[in-house]
Structures are given as structure tokens and as C-alpha cells.
Amino acid sequence: MIMQDTTKPFTPHEAVYPLYIGGTERSSEGEASFSVTNPSTGRKLAEFSSASESDTDLAVAAALDGFHRGWGRLMPKERSRLMNRFAAEIRRRVNDFAFAETLDVGRPIALTSGEMEGLAESVEFYAGTLLALSGETLNVSDPTLADFTLREPLGVCGLITPWNYPGLLAILKIAPALAAGNTVVLKPSEVTPLSAALLAECAQAADLPAGTINIVYGGAVPGMRLVRHPGVAKISFTGSTLTGKRIFVEAAQTMKKLTLELGGKSPLVVFDDADIEAAVEAAFTDNVRNSGQVCAACTRLIIQEGIHDDFVERLEERLRSVAIGIADRPETRMGPVISDIQRTTIEECIDTAAREGAVVRRYSDLTDRDDLRAGYFVAPTLLLESRSDMKMSRAEIFGPVQSVFRFCDEGQAVELANDSEFGLAAAVFTRDAARAMRSARAISAGTVCINTGRKVSVDAPFGGFRQSGFGKERGVEAMLEDTQLKNVRYSLS
Ligand code: NAD
Numbered sequence: 001m002i003m004q005d006t007t008k009p010f011t012p013h014e015a016v017y018p019l020y021i022g023g024t025e026r027s028s029e030g031e032a033s034f035s036v037t038n039p040s041t042g043r044k045l046a047e048f049s050s051a052s053e054s055d056t057d058l059a060v061a062a063a064l065d066g067f068h069r070g071w072g073r074l075m076p077k078e079r080s081r082l083m084n085r086f087a088a089e090i091r092r093r094v095n096d097f098a099f100a101e102t103l104d105v106g107r108p109i110a111l112t113s114g115e116m117e118g119l120a121e122s123v124e125f126y127a128g129t130l131l132a133l134s135g136e137t138l139n140v141s142d143p144t145l146a147d148f149t150l151r152e153p154l155g156v157c158g159l160i161t162p163w164n165y166p167g168l169l170a171i172l173k174i175a176p177a178l179a180a181g182n183t184v185v186l187k188p189s190e191v192t193p194l195s196a197a198l199l200a201e202c203a204q205a206a207d208l209p210a211g212t213i214n215i216v217y218g219g220a221v222p223g224m225r226l227v228r229h230p231g232v233a234k235i236s237f238t239g240s241t242l243t244g245k246r247i248f249v250e251a252a253q254t255m256k257k258l259t260l261e262l263g264g265k266s267p268l269v270v271f272d273d274a275d276i277e278a279a280v281e282a283a284f285t286d287n288v289r290n291s292g293q294v295c296a297a298c299t300r301l302i303i304q305e306g307i308h309d310d311f312v313e314r315l316e317e318r319l320r321s322v323a324i325g326i327a328d329r330p331e332t333r334m335g336p337v338i339s340d341i342q343r344t345t346i347e348e349c350i351d352t353a354a355r356e357g358a359v360v361r362r363y364s365d366l367t368d369r370d371d372l373r374a375g376y377f378v379a380p381t382l383l384l385e386s387r388s389d390m391k392m393s394r395a396e397i398f399g400p401v402q403s404v405f406r407f408c409d410e411g412q413a414v415e416l417a418n419d420s421e422f423g424l425a426a427a428v429f430t431r432d433a434a435r436a437m438r439s440a441r442a443i444s445a446g447t448v449c450i451n452t453g454r455k456v457s458v459d460a461p462f463g464g465f466r467q468s469g470f471g472k473e474r475g476v477e478a479m480l481e482d483t484q485l486k487n488v489r490y491s492l493s
Contacts, residue, residue, distance in 0.1 A: 009328070010099035012046035012194060019049050019217060020200035022062035023210030028055050034190060034218070039106035039336040040326045042374040048193050051216035056225040059185045059214040063156040064231050066183040066211020072153060074181075074209070076130055082208055083127035083178060089202035090171075091120035097167050097198055099328065104194040105163065106327045106335035106376075107290050119167055122458040123175045129476055130179035135485070146490040151483040153181030154233035154257060158226035160187050160247075162239040163338055164293045167195035172458070173236045174199070174213060176478035182233075183212050187226060189239075190219040191338060230254050234482065237261065238295075241396075241422075241467050259471030259481055261295070262464060263396040264424030266454070267417035268298035269439065271410075272306040274429035275451065280311060282427055282453030283402065284318040287380050288334040292400035293342075296425035296447070296454050296462075300386075300393065301404045302416045308406050312384065319363035319380040326371065336376040337399055343376040346399035350381055353392035358383035358403065388419045396422070410435060414442045423465030425454055446472075 016033045018025035028049035038045045051059070066072065071079070090097070094116040101116070102109045135149035159173040166188055177184050188196035196215050203213045216222045227235055227250045237247050238261040251258055268286070270279040286297040303311050327335035337343050354360045364379040366372055378399050386393045386403035393403045407413045417426060417439075426445040430436050440448045446464045449455055456462055461475035471481055 010096040012100070012103070016047045016049055017193070017197045017217070019051055019055055019059070020203070020213070020215040021055075021059045022065070022214065023204065023208070023212075026055070026058070028052060036104065036191065036193060037339070038103050039338050040328070040375045042340070042376070045103055046194060048190075048197075048217040051187075051218045051222040053221060053225045056185070056216050056222040057229070059216045060156060060226070060229050060231045062211040063183040063185050063214050066209060067153070067155050070209035071178065071183050071212040072181055076133065079178065079181065080127045080131055082206065083123055083130075083175070086202060086206040086208060087120040087123035087127065089205045090123065090199075091117065093198060093202065094120070097195055100194040100198055101167055102327045102335075104192040105166065105290070106338065108327050108332040108335050110330060110333060111289070116167065118458070119171045122168070122171045125458045126175040126179035126479060129479055133180065133479065133483070144491060144493045146492055148488050148490075150486040150488060151180070151480070152486055154482060154484055155182060156232050157182045157184045157234045157236060157482060158187070158229070158232040159184050160223050160226065160235065160237045160239065161189060163189035163191035164290060164295070166192040167199075169238050170196055170199060172473050172478070173238075177236070177482045178212065179479050180482040182482055183214075185214045185216060185226060185232070187216050187218070187222050190217065193217045224250065227251055227256070228253065233257060234259070236471075236473075238473075241469075244469055257481075259463070259473065260469035261471070261473055262467060262469035263422060264295045264297070264464065264468050265300060265394065265396055265420050265422045266296055266298045266425040266427070266445065267300045267302050267420070267443070268427045269302045269413045269417055269429070270304060270307065270311060271413070271430035271432070271435065272304040273431045274307075275431070276307060276311060276314065278451065279429040280314045280318060282429070283315050285453050287319060287400050287402050288322050291334060291337045291378065293337060293398050296456070298425070298427050298454060299397065299402050300416075300420070301402050302407055302413055303404065304413070305406050305408055312382070312404060315382070316361065316363060319382070322364070322380060324364055324366070324369075324372070324377060324379075326375070334380070334400070336372075337378050338376070340376050342399070343378055346378050346397055346401060349392055349395065349397045349399070350383075350401060353383045353386070353390065353403075356390040356392060357385070357387075358390060358392065359385045388416060394420065410438070414439060417443050421467040424468035425449070427452070427454055
């Protein structure tokens with residue numbers, strides 16, 4: 001395995017990245033491969049082996065073997081020790097992870113360089129949490145029985161991740177699954193597989209038992225094979241609601257356990273007594289962070305009539321000032337979107353919104369930026385005077401675009417916030433504590449943030465309601481969801 005020099009910015013290998021199966025690198029069947037692109041420049045970044053169905057079968061076989069003979073047989077203390085060693089390898093290479101994600105996703109290095117420590121911390125969280133994983137003794141109403149529960153691992157977990165936060169989203173699936181005693185096959189997005197390749201290198205450097213973490217690259221072919229494979233006990237999927245629905249249907253054939261983390265159209269509600277600066281900052285961050293390509297980003301700004309114009313004016317000022325540029329330049333605060341297709345889709349959504357009657361405002365003129373011409377850049381955008389019945393007020397756009405609504409009273413605010421097929425997250429800004437609590441209860445979303453922008457951390461559960469999916473990621477809950485609960489009823493007579 002080629003190890004990187006951590007003192008220099010990371011550059012991808014020239015050679016084709018191999019699959020990682022049973023603790024070793026493997027080329028794909030027929031040496032098939034695909035290339036990935038740097039969205040800041042439109043240039044080729046790296047070449048990856050493309051897994052066929054039979055390559056995926058090999059990865060599942062290696063994971064099953066690892067479950068029965070390796071990782072799955074380790075005592076909790078040993079699992080915890082090895083996970084901490086894996087975390088240390090990740091921490092040693094946070095700089096590489098930061099550059100890899102910046103080149104692959106287009107998220108500015110100013111952001112990624114502060115984020116990647118979170119990968120190691122997430123593994124450490126579960127390395128600690130697993131030590132307390134246990135069943136319960138139950139006081140059943142039958143004096144002839146001693147009754148207790150066992151938390152058992154599931155076996156092989158298939159992990160399918162999207163392109164927007166590839167490093168973190170992979171780790172948030174790998175760490176709880178391993179903590180619970182499972183082995184995994186990861187299939188990262190074919191658009192941004194670079195951080196998964198680094199994870200393979202870290203797993204190997206940490207000397208995890210063969211078959212503990214297996215990685216196959218490609219799109220729907222290896223993805224669907226994992227979903228259909230009878231040897232895979234659970235699929236943990238993060239991605240679009242459309243793909244999530246396909247997986248839901250297919251997984252029924254083998255009755256797999258599922259966690260589905262899907263799309264969102266989260267509301268940010270600002271009452272007229274709020275700290276307006278804090279609310280503007282939260283809205284601004286969700287518009288520009290990762291160029292708006294964040295599942296839980298608040299993309300519906302629901303603003304009370306009395307402060308609406310002031311709020312919009314302040315937000316416009318912030319959006320106008322954001323430094324858009326090539327993602328690996330230190331001064332850049334907003335990079336490109338992921339692909340030319342994504343850029344076109346976003347621009348079409350903006351055109352549709354204009355036709356529907358929204359007042360479209362763009363906050364940067366990119367036409368005279370020669371340096372950005374080859375990349376996939378979209379200017380921060382607001383859709384003012386939006387209404388809930390507009391298509392673009394309901395669809396997930398996945399770009400730097402937010403719809404802005406007006407409301408008069410609390411009832412109307414909650415109604416607008418809940419008027420969505422999705423239910424991933426929400427934010428409410430008000431200085432009235434009782435109203436804040438009422439809103440937290442009334443808004444139907446997996447996470448509600450009060451007087452702060454959207455915040456996530458490994459130690460608090462995260463997951464959607466309705467068409468945003470089901471199951472939880474992060475927190476102890478993610479580890480529990482990667483177990484099955486067995487009840488043992490022991491006769492005392
Ligand atoms: P996507 O659904 O196109 O792809 C997600 C993953 O599924 C990729 O690895 C892809 O290769 C794979 N895949 C595609 N078709 C498949 C099939 N038929 N069978 C099995 N696997 C298949 O999503 P995307 O464009 O990569 O990511 C963007 C979406 O992800 C957005 O909708 C966003 O909201 C969502 N997302 C949700 C969360 C969350 O926590 N809820 C987090 C991040 C992103």
C-alpha cells in the first residue's frame with residue numbers, strides 16, 4: 001500500500017485504487033474501472049476499480065468470514081482497543097482526509113481541515129460506548145422464570161453512502177456497526193470514493209482482523225447486490241429518497257434490517273423577538289456550507305412579517321460577501337457543486353421557481369470569473385415570496401438555494417414548517433422560552449434546534465421522520481440499531 005507523506009497536501013495515487021476485500025487490495029473483475037473528477041476544475045482526479053456483482057459477493061464472503069472467525073469473535077475489550085487503534089490511524093492522517101474531501105467533493109479546505117478530527121472522535125465514541133453494551137434482567141410476572149435479554153450483533157452490515165460528506169457518513173456507519181460486533185462492506189458513492197480509500201489504508205495500518213471492513217467501489221451494481229445479498233443482514237443507506245425507496249422494496253425480499261437516511265427540506269423559523277443576527281448567520285451557513293449540498297440544511301426560511309425585510313437585507317449582505325473559489329485555496333469559503341449535472345439541475349430548479357412566481361435573487365456574478373469557468377459553480381440564491389404550493393418550495397434542490405416565506409403568528413409558522421413530505425431537521429429562533437418549547441414539540445422533524453443553527457454531533461441521535469427515512473444514526477441509538485435483541489427465559493423449577 002502506498003502511504004502518503006502527511007507533511008504535504010494529499011494528492012491521489014496515479015494507479016487505479018483497488019477494492020479492499022478480506023484485508024487485502026484486489027483489482028475488480030476484468031480490471032474494470034471508473035474515474036472521478038475534481039468539481040473545482042472539472043479535471044480527472046483519480047481512477048477507481050469498479051466492483052461487479054461477483055466482486056461484491058467476494059466482499060460479502062470476506063465479511064461473513066470475518067464475522068464468524070475474526071472480528072465477530074472478539075471480546076468487547078479487544079474490539080474497543082482495535083477501534084481506538086483505527087481512530088489513531090485516522091487522526092494521524094486528518095490532513096490527508098481534509099485534502100481528499102476538498103478535492104473530491106469541492107468543500108473548501110478552510111472547512112474540511114477543521115472537520116476531519118471528527119472522524120477519529122466518532123470512532124473513539126463508539127469504542128467507548130461498546131463497553132457498556134449489554135442486555136437487561138427483566139422482572140417478569142412469572143415466578144418460575146429468570147428472564148434476561150442479550151444484545152447480539154446482526155452479522156454483515158452493508159453500508160451505502162452518498163457523495164456530500166463521504167468521510168464522515170462512512171465512519172458514522174462503520175463505527176457503530178463494528179462496535180456492536182458486526183463486520184461491514186462499505187460502498188461509497190462512485191462520485192466521491194477517495195476518503196473510503198484512505199479508510200482502507202487506515203484499517204490496514206491499524207491491523208484490523210481480515211474481513212472486518214471491506215470496501216467495494218461503483219454505483220447501483222455493487223449497491224443493489226449488497227441490498228439483495230442473502231448474506232447481508234442489514235443495509236444502512238444514506239442518499240436520496242428515490243434510491244431509498246428502491247432499496248426499501250428490494251430489501252423486503254431478504255427481510256433485511258434497514259436504516260434509511262434520506263432527503264430533506266428543513267425549515268428555519270424566525271419569530272420577530274429573535275436574535276436576528278444569530279438567525280441570519282444560521283441561514284447564511286446553510287446556504288453556503290458545502291454549497292448547500294447538506295441533507296439537513298434549512299432551505300425553507302420562514303420569517304415573521306415584522307422582521308422579514310430586515311432579515312432578508314442582512315442575509316443578502318452576508319451572501320454577497322462570501323468568497324467563492326477553487327476549494328483547495330485557503331481563502332475560499334464556498335466551493336463548487338458536485339458535478340455539471342448537479343449544476344444544471346439546480347439552475348433548472350431556479351428557473352422553475354421563477355416561472356412559479358418566486359422572486360429570484362442571485363448574490364454573485366460568476367460570469368466574469370475566468371478562474372471558475374472549468375468548475376461547477378452556482379451563485380448563492382434566495383427565492384423570495386415563496387409559497388408552500390410551489391413545486392420548488394417542496395422539492396429538495398441540493399444546492400445554495402433557499403425559499404423565503406412570511407408568516408403572521410405561531411400557528412401559521414408551525415403549519416408552514418410542517419407542510420413538507422420531509423422531516424429531517426428544523427431550527428427555531430425566538431426569545432420566548434415557552435414558545436420555543438411549544439414549537440419544538442409541534443414541529444415534526446427528527447432534530448429541532450432552538451436558537452442555534454443546525455448542529456449535529458456523534459453523541460446525539462440523528463434521523464428523519466416521514467420521507468426523510470427511518471432509523472437513527474449517531475448516538476448510542478445507532479449502535480443499538482446494529483444489534484438484535486434476544487430474550488432468554490430460564491426455568492427456575
Ligand atoms: P443517491 O441516492 O443518488 O446515491 C446514494 C448512494 O446510493 C450512492 O452510493 C449510490 O451509488 C447508491 N445507489 C444508487 N442507486 C442505487 C441502487 N439502485 N441500489 C443501491 N445503491 C444505489 O444520493 P446522492 O446523490 O449520492 O446523495 C444526495 C442525497 O443524499 C440527497 O437526497 C441528500 O439529502 C441525501 N443525504 C441524506 C443524509 C441524511 O442523513 N438524511 C445525509 C447526506 C445526504
